[in-house]
Amino acid sequence: QIDPDRLHRRIAALAEVGAIEGGGCARLALTDADRAGRDLVCGWMRELGLAVTVDAIGNVVGVRAGRVDGPPVMTGSHIDTVRTGGRYDGNYGVLAGLEVVAALNDAGVTTEHPLAVAFFTNEEGARFAPDMMGSLVYTGVLALDEALAVQGIDGATVGGELARIGYAGPAPVPGAVPRAFVELHVEQGPVLDREGTEIGVVESVQGISWTEIDIRGTSNHAGTTPMSLRRDAGWAAGSIIAFVRELAQELGGDQVATVGRIEFFPNLVNVVPNRAVLTVDLRNTDEARLRLAEARLAAHLDALRDAEKVDIATRKLARFAPVPFAPEMTARIERHARAQGLSTRRMPSGAGHDAQMLAAVCPTAMIFVPSVDGISHNVREYTRPHHIEAGARVLLAVLGELAGA
Amino acid sequence: QIDPDRLHRRIAALAEVGAIEGGGCARLALTDADRAGRDLVCGWMRELGLAVTVDAIGNVVGVRAGRVDGPPVMTGSHIDTVRTGGRYDGNYGVLAGLEVVAALNDAGVTTEHPLAVAFFTNEEGARFAPDMMGSLVYTGVLALDEALAVQGIDGATVGGELARIGYAGPAPVPGAVPRAFVELHVEQGPVLDREGTEIGVVESVQGISWTEIDIRGTSNHAGTTPMSLRRDAGWAAGSIIAFVRELAQELGGDQVATVGRIEFFPNLVNVVPNRAVLTVDLRNTDEARLRLAEARLAAHLDALRDAEKVDIATRKLARFAPVPFAPEMTARIERHARAQGLSTRRMPSGAGHDAQMLAAVCPTAMIFVPSVDGISHNVREYTRPHHIEAGARVLLAVLGELAGA
Ligand SMILES: NC(=O)NCCC(=O)O
Ligand SMILES: NC(=O)NCCC(=O)O
Numbered sequence: 001q002i003d004p005d006r007l008h009r010r011i012a013a014l015a016e017v018g019a020i021e022g023g024g025c026a027r028l029a030l031t032d033a034d035r036a037g038r039d040l041v042c043g044w045m046r047e048l049g050l051a052v053t054v055d056a057i058g059n060v061v062g063v064r065a066g067r068v069d070g071p072p073v074m075t076g077s078h079i080d081t082v083r084t085g086g087r088y089d090g091n092y093g094v095l096a097g098l099e100v101v102a103a104l105n106d107a108g109v110t111t112e113h114p115l116a117v118a119f120f121t122n123e124e125g126a127r128f129a130p131d132m133m134g135s136l137v138y139t140g141v142l143a144l145d146e147a148l149a150v151q152g153i154d155g156a157t158v159g160g161e162l163a164r165i166g167y168a169g170p171a172p173v174p175g176a177v178p179r180a181f182v183e184l185h186v187e188q189g190p191v192l193d194r195e196g197t198e199i200g201v202v203e204s205v206q207g208i209s210w211t212e213i214d215i216r217g218t219s220n221h222a223g224t225t226p227m228s229l230r231r232d233a234g235w236a237a238g239s240i241i242a243f244v245r246e247l248a249q250e251l252g253g254d255q256v257a258t259v260g261r262i263e264f265f266p267n268l269v270n271v272v273p274n275r276a277v278l279t280v281d282l283r284n285t286d287e288a289r290l291r292l293a294e295a296r297l298a299a300h301l302d303a304l305r306d307a308e309k310v311d312i313a314t315r316k317l318a319r320f321a322p323v324p325f326a327p328e329m330t331a332r333i334e335r336h337a338r339a340q341g342l343s344t345r346r347m348p349s350g351a352g353h354d355a356q357m358l359a360a361v362c363p364t365a366m367i368f369v370p371s372v373d374g375i376s377h378n379v380r381e382y383t384r385p386h387h388i389e390a391g392a393r394v395l396l397a398v399l400g401e402l403a404g405a
Numbered sequence: 406q407i408d409p410d411r412l413h414r415r416i417a418a419l420a421e422v423g424a425i426e427g428g429g430c431a432r433l434a435l436t437d438a439d440r441a442g443r444d445l446v447c448g449w450m451r452e453l454g455l456a457v458t459v460d461a462i463g464n465v466v467g468v469r470a471g472r473v474d475g476p477p478v479m480t481g482s483h484i485d486t487v488r489t490g491g492r493y494d495g496n497y498g499v500l501a502g503l504e505v506v507a508a509l510n511d512a513g514v515t516t517e518h519p520l521a522v523a524f525f526t527n528e529e530g531a532r533f534a535p536d537m538m539g540s541l542v543y544t545g546v547l548a549l550d551e552a553l554a555v556q557g558i559d560g561a562t563v564g565g566e567l568a569r570i571g572y573a574g575p576a577p578v579p580g581a582v583p584r585a586f587v588e589l590h591v592e593q594g595p596v597l598d599r600e601g602t603e604i605g606v607v608e609s610v611q612g613i614s615w616t617e618i619d620i621r622g623t624s625n626h627a628g629t630t631p632m633s634l635r636r637d638a639g640w641a642a643g644s645i646i647a648f649v650r651e652l653a654q655e656l657g658g659d660q661v662a663t664v665g666r667i668e669f670f671p672n673l674v675n676v677v678p679n680r681a682v683l684t685v686d687l688r689n690t691d692e693a694r695l696r697l698a699e700a701r702l703a704a705h706l707d708a709l710r711d712a713e714k715v716d717i718a719t720r721k722l723a724r725f726a727p728v729p730f731a732p733e734m735t736a737r738i739e740r741h742a743r744a745q746g747l748s749t750r751r752m753p754s755g756a757g758h759d760a761q762m763l764a765a766v767c768p769t770a771m772i773f774v775p776s777v778d779g780i781s782h783n784v785r786e787y788t789r790p791h792h793i794e795a796g797a798r799v800l801l802a803v804l805g806e807l808a809g810a
């Protein structure tokens with residue numbers, strides 16, 4: 001049996017680490033705040049009797065032994081957050097995993113197969129790109145060296161920061177392949193909340209395309225330079241912001257497009273910017289339509305090069321095709337949720353998740369619970385307590401069945 | 406007689422202070438680099454025998470005594486620069502003023518009236534708004550208290566920084582009203598260079614409107630938030646950038662519009678920004694058309710409030726109506742330039758200048774020399790040596806006549 005109070009207490013305690021006004025968290029990956037969060041969760045893992053290992057990219061896996069050796073059934077998520085993060089995104093899945101372990105401990109149950117609870121490094125990708133970095137390295141899709149060399153928005157490297165916070169562990173990567181992987185997460189979007197559905201059965205994760213665009217123009221005087229003579233890197237950036245919104249509206253469906261980060265140089269009121277750097281986040285559930293969106297953006301950049309005579313360089317920060325989850329896993333989640341009297345809906349995930357990387361190596365699926373008003377990456381992110389508990393109960397049932405309780 | 410080498414040497418020596426790659430300078434107002442520049446120029450003033458005073462807003466005035474007491478004929482400009490500044494903007498006018506003094510010293514000439522060379526604090530406005538701050542306080546248009554309290558882009562205040570660099574002087578403000586004021590400056594725009602004209606006789610300065618726009622939306626997840634549910638402060642900022650360019654093109658004539666500074670919050674790739682702050686610089690030689698541009702911008706902000714449900718606050722950073730210069734002064738400049746065999750053109754100034762503030766209290770005008778390719782606020786700002794010398798010779802003749810040589 002899940003102990004709701006224990007679960008809520010752990011969520012609240014982890015939310016104290018890097019707490020910011022409004023009830024949210026700022027624990028960017030591999031910062032001091034992330035280290036403090038890691039230390040707290042590792043302590044809980046050890047208290048629960050898990051064998052804790054840290055791998056070379058800082059992923060932490062806590063294993064509860066089964067009756068037989070061999071690969072564990074794994075659950076988990078991440079505990080890093082964005083700078084305006086909520087307390088549920090990622091944390092919920094990890095702490096619900098610990099609650100499943102605690103419930104099995106309480107009941108004195110030993111499962112057939114080992115059970116593992118993991119949290120992966122830098123899932124958010126807000127400080128270091130790409131997102132899902134830890135699970136990408138865990139599954140062997142991204143080389144360790146490449147990941148360690150990544151420079152963050154503040155100039156620090158993944159390798160340097162891992163060493164600094166003491167989470168460059170000895171366990172090798174790629175890591176051992178689990179029997180199966182199940183990730184419980186808040187939806188972060190509005191669908192379940194609007195419909196009043198209790199459990200989302202996640203069938204897929206949409207495609208993600210992150211591009212950093214670096215525009216070079218000519219700095220000049222804002223008062224003396226005729227409009228026709230400008231090579232305005234800032235205007236080009238503004239034109240991209242306006243363009244991607246129109247693109248999303250025109251492509252319609254579930255196409256989304258966001259410019260979340262921007263910087264101008266020299267960034268002064270009366271100087272035409274000579275450089276602007278911005279990011280574009282494009283997502284679509286359909287790979288062909290995501291490619292179309294990327295091609296349209298590239299064509300817009302070409303038009304800008306011609307029209308404003310600016311130089312534009314692009315760098316892919318992340319690119320993931322849509323990922324389908326294993327039908328036998330989604331069916332299993334749906335069956336257990338319904339058996340508990342919960343309403344369900346099959347749906348894609350709008351956010352990227354570590355599960356989409358694990359899906360490449362083992363049967364994988366995700367469980368969603370509703371996010372009030374679909375708000376996430378915001379301190380006002382909120383999921384009602386009975387939904388938090390319902391998700392944990394479904395997770396317990398699914399993991400119990402997979403591990404052979 | 407002007408000594409061209411001495412003038413070029415001083416320009417080169419001042420350009421060493423805060424030198425940046427490409428031959429330019431970064432001496433934002435009241436920084437350590439500005440202090441070093443001030444110290445150098447004050448030293449030269451004293452070497453030339455000028456009586457140097459520093460006033461409460463940090464303006465420095467060096468006075469050469471005349472045969473009679475009373476108000477001096479004044480020349481001058483500024484020595485602060487933007488972050489990507491050239492070596493001529495402002496500096497040239499101050500150092501040409503010193504060269505006029507040196508030439509009079511060489512010739513053993515005492516003028517009827519005193520002659521003053523001034524440099525005014527924070528003309529650029531790049532760190533602290535408004536621009537022309539020192540001359541605004543000197544002429545009593547801006548109250549000292551208000552100026553001292555201004556916070557810069559880095560959070561520091563004018564008063565704090567003046568005290569820190571030791572340039573909060575004892576001379577009172579408003580300062581003594583000069584008999585007349587003449588400012589020599591590089592054009593910073595392309596007109597004279599394109600035409601091959603040697604001297605610009607500046608009849609007016611165009612109107613300047615600086616607005617800081619602070620947009621509040623809702624941070625949310627870039628992957629899960631449908632376009633229709635967004636309150637995207639970053640998109641609203643992009644839409645303003647695109648709008649002001651269209652506005653300038655539509656209003657035509659000499660209307661210019663620039664977004665030079667921007668900041669997003671939390672400024673992360675996968676977070677819809679909950680806040681964006683940007684500046685809009687609008688200029689027009691015609692006050693009615695500048696008002697029209699401001700009204701059109703305000704209407705666009707209203708439309709954004711409706712469409713994106715964002716909150717938008719605006720703050721005027723600077724607002725100056727177009728300033729006409731004294732016809733007797735422009736006629737005098739034109740006459741002396743032509744007498745020296747130089748080609749001239751009457752023209753407005755696209756940039757703001759200290760002279761436009763002095764124009765409120767005494768007969769004032771400006772002399773322009775060509776800027777190669779009209780480039781300014783850029784390390785590649787350049788004026789050919791023979792134009793530098795021609796401008797200084799015209800200044801000598803005009804000041805000599807005004808002061809009674
Ligand atoms: N779950 C989550 O917010 N992941 C962050 C990666 C992304 O989707 O941008
Ligand atoms: N001369 C000059 O660049 N002044 C700066 C003020 C402005 O025009 O923006």
